[in-house]
Amino acid sequence: MNSESGEFRHRNLPLLLLQAREHVIARFRPILNAHGITEQQWRIVRALLDTGPLEPREIGLLCRISSPSLAGVLSRMEEIGLIKRKRLDHDQRRLHVSLTPRSRALSARMAPQIEATYRDIEALIGAQFSTRFYEALDELIGALQAREPAAIASE
Amino acid sequence: MNSESGEFRHRNLPLLLLQAREHVIARFRPILNAHGITEQQWRIVRALLDTGPLEPREIGLLCRISSPSLAGVLSRMEEIGLIKRKRLDHDQRRLHVSLTPRSRALSARMAPQIEATYRDIEALIGAQFSTRFYEALDELIGALQAREPAAIASE
DNA sequence: CGATATTCACTAATATATTAGTAATATAGT
DNA sequence: ACTATATTACTAATATATTAGTGAATATCG
Numbered sequence: 001m002n003s004e005s006g007e008f009r010h011r012n013l014p015l016l017l018l019q020a021r022e023h024v025i026a027r028f029r030p031i032l033n034a035h036g037i038t039e040q041q042w043r044i045v046r047a048l049l050d051t052g053p054l055e056p057r058e059i060g061l062l063c064r065i066s067s068p069s070l071a072g073v074l075s076r077m078e079e080i081g082l083i084k085r086k087r088l089d090h091d092q093r094r095l096h097v098s099l100t101p102r103s104r105a106l107s108a109r110m111a112p113q114i115e116a117t118y119r120d121i122e123a124l125i126g127a128q129f130s131t132r133f134y135e136a137l138d139e140l141i142g143a144l145q146a147r148e149p150a151a152i153a154s155e
Numbered sequence: 156m157n158s159e160s161g162e163f164r165h166r167n168l169p170l171l172l173l174q175a176r177e178h179v180i181a182r183f184r185p186i187l188n189a190h191g192i193t194e195q196q197w198r199i200v201r202a203l204l205d206t207g208p209l210e211p212r213e214i215g216l217l218c219r220i221s222s223p224s225l226a227g228v229l230s231r232m233e234e235i236g237l238i239k240r241k242r243l244d245h246d247q248r249r250l251h252v253s254l255t256p257r258s259r260a261l262s263a264r265m266a267p268q269i270e271a272t273y274r275d276i277e278a279l280i281g282a283q284f285s286t287r288f289y290e291a292l293d294e295l296i297g298a299l300q301a302r303e304p305a306a307i308a309s310e
Numbered sequence: 311c312g313a314t315a316t317t318c319a320c321t322a323a324t325a326t327a328t329t330a331g332t333a334a335t336a337t338a339g340t
Numbered sequence: 341a342c343t344a345t346a347t348t349a350c351t352a353a354t355a356t357a358t359t360a361g362t363g364a365a366t367a368t369c370g
Contacts, residue, residue, distance in 0.1 A: 007266040010273040012201055014183065014194075015218065016292045017176035022219050023299040025169040038328090039169075040356070046167055056319065063170065064177050069357055071320050076355080093318040093365050111162040118165040125298045133295065136288055137171045143280045144178040193358090195326070211349065224327055226350055231325080248335050248348040 027121065031113045035106060040065060040073050041082060045103050048083070053098040082106075182276060186268045190261060195220060195228050196237060200258050203238070208253040237261070 025039070032042050043063040048054060054062070060070050074097065077083045082103040088094040122130050180194070187197055198218040203209060209217070215225050229252060232238045237258040243249040277285050 007204060007262060008201070009270060011289065012198070013273070013276075013289075014176055014180040015198055015201075016289070016296075017172055017179060018219050020292050020295050021169055021172035021176065023296050024172060027299075028169065033329095038355075043167070043170055046163070046170075049162060057317090064173050066357065066359095067319070068321080068359085069355095072356070091318090091366070095319070107162060115164060118168070121168075121299070125295060129291075129294065133291055134166065134168075134171070136284075136291055137175050139284065140175050140280060140288060141171075141178055144182075144276070188359095193325075212347090221327065221329095222349070223329085223351080224325095227326070246336070246348085250349070 024121065027117050028114065031110060031117065035110055037082075037106065040069070041077055044073070044077065044097075045082065045099065045107055048097065048099050049104075049107055053096050055094055056097060059097060179276065182272050183269065186265060186272065190265055192237075192261065195224070196232055199228070199232065199252075200237065200254065200262055203252065203254045204259075204262055208251050210249055211252060214252060 029039075032039060037045070040063070043065070044059055047059060047062050051062070056067070056070050056074065059065065059074075060067055065073065074083065074085065078085055081100055083097050084100055086096045086098070088096060125133070184194075187194060192200070195218070198220070199214055202214060202217050206217070211222070211225050211229060214220065214229075215222055220228065229238065229240065233240055236255055238252050239255055241251045241253070243251060280288070
């Protein structure tokens with residue numbers, strides 16, 4: 001009825017970012033499903049591949065998964081043999097999470113399809129736009145995390 | 156260990172988009188919490204404000220909420236008086252979802268704080284960058300939905 | 311050294327997401 | 341009319357998200 005509603009002059013930015021992400025990940029989802037791994041699990045596997053062993057706290061910050069969610073996700077991943085967990089000797093609170101031969105083999109099998117999908121996307125949007133878009137995302141994230149409003153853990 | 160891992164040449168684009176969205180919505184979350192409304196509920200209220208009454212199917216496409224999730228979300232929203240649901244006369248399968256005086260009053264109270272937050276963000280990233288970033292998101296979404304891979308409902 | 315505060319992974323309860331499937335209604339083609 | 345198919349909102353089961361809070365371990369400070 002009121003397509004100008006008056007109340008809001010700005011477009012819904014979080015929704016736009018969500019929509020953009022949905023359109024991108026829609027192209028990867030079939031690959032993840034075919035290999036029986038969830039989005040969160042894959043995010044963690046890829047982070048560990050790129051960075052090496054991490055602690056849950058670091059995984060949460062990197063992959064944007066909250067501590068309570070992480071507890072269940074990591075527990076299930078250990079159960080199906082995608083990761084292993086090991087207490088640190090000098091600090092019994094902390095934990096080391098690392099990949100297993102199985103998850104390394106899995107990502108080796110997935111890598112070609114993932115990379116092909118990135119090439120598809122780049123073909124659609126153009127290499128130049130692609131580069132500038134990554135830069136824009138980095139700039140946005142950098143600007144927003146430089147001056148956080150409250151105590152929102154994000155670095 | 157292996158910070159070059161070799162397997163992946165492209166950065167994790169869905170993760171970057173997720174991180175960007177998290178940094179943005181982190182500034183709105185305190186407002187939503189203060190008014191006792193969840194992210195999904197607010198997305199729906201704002202969509203209805205902008206567009207007028209919608210059917211669940213349309214809400215799902217617009218707000219990127221799946222049909223099963225929507226069932227629970229709408230049910231809870233009706234229970235607390237944020238929306239009302241009404242069957243269509245000429246098609247008993249379909250449904251009209253519309254706002255209530257209560258949700259209109261709520262968004263009127265929230266609007267100033269929401270708008271102020273957008274101004275804060277724009278001040279941080281710059282008006283020019285802001286404009287170009289919105290355009291880039293539109294372009295990305297447009298390019299990706301123009302040639303969908305499979306039958307992924309998205310417009 | 312000892313009391314206090316902080317950090318860390320985790321649990322509990324509820325909300326939402328995902329995948330598969332269902333019943334009711336509507337439409338298309340015969 | 342009639343069968344087959346499509347569409348719509350929904351349920352069931354499991355996974356993940358969110359908010360609050362816990363116990364164990366460590367760090368900090370008096």
